[in-house]
Amino acid sequence: MNMTHYMELLAVNQPWNLLIFMAVPVILAETVAVTELYLLYTRRYHGAVRTLNRTASIVVGLYFIGVFAYLVPNVVVPLTSDGGWRGPIDVVAVVAYLAGVVPLAGIAALDLGLIGRGLKDDHARMGLHAAFVGLFLIVAHIAMIAGMTDPTLAGGVMPQQPAHGHEMH
Template sequence: MNMTHYMELLATNQPWNLIIFMAVPVILAETVAVSELFILFGRNLSGGLRRLNKIAGIIAGFYFVGIFIYLFKTAVIPLTAAGEWRGIVDVLAVGFYLSGVIPLFGISLLEIGLLGRGKTEEEKLKVHAVFVAIFLVVAHVAMILGMLNPDIFAHGGSGMAM
């Protein structure tokens, strides 16, 4: 069985790649997501939970920008130049994973005040929640596609054994 480059990245150099590329960004994003729920329900826009949310949001975005740049230079460009992608599932898994940079970096820019200027705190929180939702969707799509055997959709075959 073949695996996507996304899954291969996580499986190689255990446990470090799993920690660097999966655990850290997901823990930061989940911290933001869970604290966001409590902030939204409690409407406490200035307490300790909001500070944790803000710090985790800033770190997550800038951390993922680093991951994006690193993987784009060391994986995406070389794989594309050499024609070594393992089919559409492989490209989509990596693409969805890397697209997480948009909402996570959006959260960071919102938190440091470069995005959402002129908006009220409640309006910023709504944008923040949308970014969190987008990240959760793209991250889960990447995980699902990443776990597929890329041979299933390669070369026009059904990939299903009977």
Template sequence: MNMTHYMALLADNQPWNLILFMAIPVILAETVAITELFILFSRKLNGTLRQINRFASIVGGIYFTGVFIYLMKTAVIPLTATGGWLGAADVIAVGFYLSGIIPLGGMTLLDLGLICKAWDDERKLKLHAIFVAIFLVVAHIAMIFGMLDPTLLMSDAPMAGMEGMHH
């Protein structure tokens, strides 16, 4: 089966690429998401859960910034320059994966006090939760399209099983 560059990246250099590009960012993001739920329900804006949430948010954003820069330099720019993309699914998977920098970076900037300084805690909590939700959506879109055979969304590729069918 053909693989998107997203899936090939995770499959190569086992288990290291899977750990570096999937496990670490996802574990940090899921830690933020899970602790966020408890914080939202309890409205307890300080304490151990908030410290874990803040730590995972800041480390996750900084870590993913490094991943983003590395993959832009070693994959996105070279693939774009050489026409190496494998179709729409490939571009969608990698694009949505890398778009995780927006919500992860936003959470980091918020938790470091670099944005929305004048906002009250309730408004900051709401924005933080929105960033978590956006990250979960873009990460799952990346995973879904990343697992597709990239030829499925290519216009000149016949659909499997459809070659002999008539209208």
């Protein structure tokens, strides 16, 4: 089976890579998304649901900054410098996955008070928060769809044997 590096990352070192690179960030992001809907609908920006939303937002943002900081030098840079990419679908999958750092770091920064201090009220802050969540959902789904696509469909070439150092362990 032909796999993108994104899918290979999730498939190797079972179950750890799946938990580290998919389950933890997705469960936290989905917790943020679901609690966000409740908060925006009820406009109750204080209490247990907001605390859960804020905590999950900060944790997922900081967590994904760590994922990004690990994957870029250990995977993206070597793949790029050695020409190890499996075609455009492979690049889209990995770049879209890593692009999740922007909205996830954004929600963490917002909840840590690093950005958005000039917004007029809690509802405006939650609106920006929701925009970050929406952006994350877009890039995460692009990553998942591209990641599950056979990279050879867009002219990608699969190596006969993985080159040493390009495995996403």
